[in-house]
Amino acid sequence: MGTSRYRHLEDLPAVSNNLRALAAALCGPVSLRLPSGHVTVLEEPDAAHAVVGAVRRAAREATDTLIVYFAGHGLVDGQQDQLSLALPHTEFGRIETGLPFDWLRQVLLLDSRAERHVVILDCCYSGLALGRMSAGTGLADQAVVEGSFLLAAAAETRTAKAPVGETYTAFTGALLETLREGIPGGPALLELGSVYRHLRVTLEARGYPVPQARDRNSGAQVALGRNSAFLPAAPVSVAADGAVGERRWPDPGEVRSVAGFCAALAAVREVSGLTQQAVSRRSGGRISVGTISRLGNRRTLPATWATTAVYLEACGVPDEQASRWKTVWQHLASEPASADPAPAPSVEPGGSVWGRRFSALRWKRGH
Incomplete structure (x- = not known):
């Protein structure tokens, strides 16, 4: 009234x-x-x-x-x-x-x-x-x-x-x-x-x-x-046959390069199911939509850990996984060639093509 x-x-x-x-x-x-x-x-x-x-x-x-x-x-x-x-x-x-x-x-x-x-x-x-x-x-x-x-x-x-x-x-x-x-x-x-x-x-x-x-x-x-901003630690997905399962967060332990780090960051948001605007709101405005977009499209490692930490938290990544992300970030930051010189791919027996430059595609293929 x-x-x-x-x-x-x-x-x-x-x-x-x-x-x-x-x-x-x-x-x-x-x-x-x-x-x-x-x-x-x-x-x-x-x-x-x-x-x-x-x-x-x-x-x-x-x-x-x-x-x-x-x-x-x-x-x-x-x-x-x-x-x-x-x-x-x-x-x-x-x-x-x-x-x-x-x-x-x-x-x-x-x-x-x-x-x-x-x-x-x-x-x-x-x-x-x-x-x-x-x-x-x-x-x-x-x-x-x-x-x-x-x-x-x-x-x-x-x-x-x-x-x-x-x-x-x-x-x-x-x-x-x-x-x-x-x-x-x-x-x-x-x-x-x-x-x-x-x-x-x-x-x-x-x-x-x-x-x-x-x-x-x-x-x-x-x-x-x-609470529409609440996100469980393990996102739930529904398969084509109607079965309910858990989508797995990208594993930071498998990241070997800066390009792979940034691509995996982008995959985190995709797995969360959140839009860039929603992630920004969940962060309480600490990171902007533009910053979120740039995180997944960078060619260099984020200069500080703070922004990445806020991003992972807003996406709903569990604390224990966030600490593993930080360890990977610290390792890549300590490497002289952390900007990814893009070495030539190698060909293993059987014709499978592998290499550091393709680590960025691994999450996309399995998504």
Whole structure:
């Protein structure tokens, strides 16, 4: 639910995009694959009772997990120091025109059948829903239930951001990006605890307010979908006959030349099944698409090991194999003729042609 058009406050056009995109993501293949009937979008609600009624209906229908999302302006009740969610007719300084977050909390506590509650607030001062750090009792303790997770876009004293010209607000845009692209180096599932930590790093790096969170019991383990950036150590392939097997990573122990080293690096990405763009994302931006392309097409050994190490990690190569790659790199770097002088091939009995220059083709032929 959310409000993008206000009568007395500044409009937030991105909120409308937030609602549609998040609903589509929760129903889509990158997230929970929810049936469309399990997702309710409430845009521009006229009155507080309309919001409370919609949340109460969902709370009574849900038996496993209930997710409540709000985007729009957030205001502070100066007398009670509580968060109020702004509706289309809300006026600054008139608390009776907004929706106190405490009303939604009471619905979750009293009317919900769900075992787990997830509340996501993309609004200014949303950290108030979690309670101030100095509060001993009260809202901070009442705002959570067993198996719950509250995710707020900003601290209790900070405003959330809706950058001018952007399709989504800063927080929800990063959340959608996480659902679609995953968390490089993260777990197989997008658990809320991991999502929260990733959003903090991402938004802080972009100069936006860092989100806040509070969970109880297993709330942080609720998953919003599979991590599309997760790659098992042993990639799985499906043969033409439908049999499932494991594709083997190129063996660095068989590399004998610089050309073979670079060709095997290129084969690593092919075996992983990842695009160059995906490898760059999985590296957290530490290596660019151009660098990845050049790694597999070099005629000389990479000058430093660091770039190759990041590349192998992003492709999903196990640590023990990466250490063997480093040993080969160190060996080739110590050889005076590490640029591959391309010696003439030799012919063995039986007509088989071998030679160092053909080591680069070995992986391609067996792929």
